[in-house]
Amino acid sequence: MAIRQLTVFVQNRKGTVVSVTDILAKNNINIRALSIAETEDFGILRLIVDNETAATKILEENGYLIKIINVVGVKIGDKPGALTAALNVLDKANINVEYLYAFMARTEKHAYVVLRVEDNDAVESALENAGLHLITNEDICKL
Amino acid sequence: MSQNYYQKEIETMPLEEMRKLQSEKLIRQVKHVYENVPYYRNLMDEKGVKPEDINGIEDLHKLPFLTKADLRDAYPYGLLAKPLDECVRIQSTSGTTGRRVVAFYTQHDVDLWEDCCARAITAVGGTKKDVCQVAYGYGLFTGGPGLNGGSHKVGCLTLPMSSGNTERQIQFMTDLNATILCCTPSYAAYIGETLKEQGYKPEDIPLKAGIFGAEPWTEEMRRGIEKTLGIKAYDIYGLTETSGPGVAFECEEQTGMHVNEDHFYAEIIDPETGEVLPEGSKGELVFTSLDKEAFPLLRYRTRDICVLSRKKCSCGRTLIKMAKPMGRTDDMLIIRGVNVFPSQIETVLLNEGYEPNYQIIVDRVKNNDTFDVNVEMTSDKFTDKVSEIIAMEKSLAGAMKTMLGINPTVHLVAPKSIARSEGKAVRVIDKRKLI
Numbered sequence A: 001m002a003i004r005q006l007t008v009f010v011q012n013r014k015g016t017v018v019s020v021t022d023i024l025a026k027n028n029i030n031i032r033a034l035s036i037a038e039t040e041d042f043g044i045l046r047l048i049v050d051n052e053t054a055a056t057k058i059l060e061e062n063g064y065l066i067k068i069i070n071v072v073g074v075k076i077g078d079k080p081g082a083l084t085a086a087l088n089v090l091d092k093a094n095i096n097v098e099y100l101y102a103f104m105a106r107t108e109k110h111a112y113v114v115l116r117v118e119d120n121d122a123v124e125s126a127l128e129n130a131g132l133h134l135i136t137n138e139d140i141c142k143l
Numbered sequence B: 001m002s003q004n005y006y007q008k009e010i011e012t013m014p015l016e017e018m019r020k021l022q023s024e025k026l027i028r029q030v031k032h033v034y035e036n037v038p039y040y041r042n043l044m045d046e047k048g049v050k051p052e053d054i055n056g057i058e059d060l061h062k063l064p065f066l067t068k069a070d071l072r073d074a075y076p077y078g079l080l081a082k083p084l085d086e087c088v089r090i091q092s093t094s095g096t097t098g099r100r101v102v103a104f105y106t107q108h109d110v111d112l113w114e115d116c117c118a119r120a121i122t123a124v125g126g127t128k129k130d131v132c133q134v135a136y137g138y139g140l141f142t143g144g145p146g147l148n149g150g151s152h153k154v155g156c157l158t159l160p161m162s163s164g165n166t167e168r169q170i171q172f173m174t175d176l177n178a179t180i181l182c183c184t185p186s187y188a189a190y191i192g193e194t195l196k197e198q199g200y201k202p203e204d205i206p207l208k209a210g211i212f213g214a215e216p217w218t219e220e221m222r223r224g225i226e227k228t229l230g231i232k233a234y235d236i237y238g239l240t241e242t243s244g245p246g247v248a249f250e251c252e253e254q255t256g257m258h259v260n261e262d263h264f265y266a267e268i269i270d271p272e273t274g275e276v277l278p279e280g281s282k283g284e285l286v287f288t289s290l291d292k293e294a295f296p297l298l299r300y301r302t303r304d305i306c307v308l309s310r311k312k313c314s315c316g317r318t319l320i321k322m323a324k325p326m327g328r329t330d331d332m333l334i335i336r337g338v339n340v341f342p343s344q345i346e347t348v349l350l351n352e353g354y355e356p357n358y359q360i361i362v363d364r365v366k367n368n369d370t371f372d373v374n375v376e377m378t379s380d381k382f383t384d385k386v387s388e389i390i391a392m393e394k395s396l397a398g399a400m401k402t403m404l405g406i407n408p409t410v411h412l413v414a415p416k417s418i419a420r421s422e423g424k425a426v427r428v429i430d431k432r433k434l435i
């Protein structure tokens, strides 16, 4: 059920993010969601793309360090309080979220949240039990 | 206790006797040099030291040092202490930096050098029953001739292969059952890899031991060579200025090299002040040739940074031991008053599971030295969690602090992002020198 997230190690230097997105664009790989975590030294790009196998190959060929990480994707309503409600579910289940990022769909009245946690299965069942819908890479690509 | 001695009386001589022997030899040697080498006589006169001031090995510190620069100035005959017609051999350095060193040998000098190599071969278990493959270069380079001579003295069947032509090396090794291999560690590793590619398993290879030197190598490399060749790999030390390989050699304990101190007296000095440091201190290695005739260097500064130890060795030898040199004085950085060698950083990285791809950046901000180390992230270590990467940086800095005594700031950087010049990574950027 998990979403395969592409994780890229980059230098925290001007232009490094653009060079990654540029390589993906030139190879017709579409970025559906993106988040960046950075320190003074380095940045970690987290991407959900429409073809992570091709993206990994092409980025590795360009010398980037890549890791595919399984994360959980969940659909929430595009309205105030929807994210809080979803996070409360995890809080009640005593689940610690390492990081998260959200994105919107163009057409639907929904937002999507990507969650990085230790135990994907536990999170998935907690969310499903609370009536939330999980999403996959395929779902994201169709948006 | 080992029985693998070539000259047991010397190799296991009690310290008191050894000092007596060294003292007698030094007194004679200083006279010989003072009378026959005007270049060194001038240095002694400038320092106000006469041969009669040297009454034993404890007076050695009174003598002036010789450096690589002196060898350059005195090139080619300025340090020669015997008439040329009594010399039988010349050996030379590769001369990659500056002018090459040319060293002269009388027959006596060749003999004592070959004895030193014979001690090394015997210490790794070599006897007349062995087949010794010498794959060091022959010619001006001391590696081939030194081990070749030592192998003859032990009585091994000697294969004078010289370096290169790996196919032929392997053919002779396997057809003639070579049991001891002498070459540079990188060539040993290469021969090992080639044998492996050809389908040889360690147990199919006749070798039992290897004597590898003439370039720096790590414990990691030693384990790799031992595994692929199915042998014990031993270190050997020497330099053309003192004679060649065999100045110091490893015994079965593999914890440092016994110095042939009946011929070459070792001191450790502070490279800044020239002061002699007590046993166990880290500093620059200095050698005095006690009985070479033609090219007897007194207090020659090797620029190798090293530690000496008289700790009792399980092999029974009483000869002082030197650790594998941990760097060159040329590479030494003084950061916040502490001596730092790039090789120490490298050791930490290998211990912690990183590749040795790093860069040290030293700067001075408001009269304080800054000390940063960039280390390339590896695919094994990479994680998507920022907190874990920061923890890795901190833990690496901690390991470096333990090794060096001062705290660097470690930055994990992208693979291949460290500037390389002609294929070699630039290890040190010292911005203080630009001010």
Ligand SMILES: [Zn+2]
Binding pocket: B251, B252, B253, B258, B313, B314, B315, B316, B317
């Ligand atoms: Zn020993």
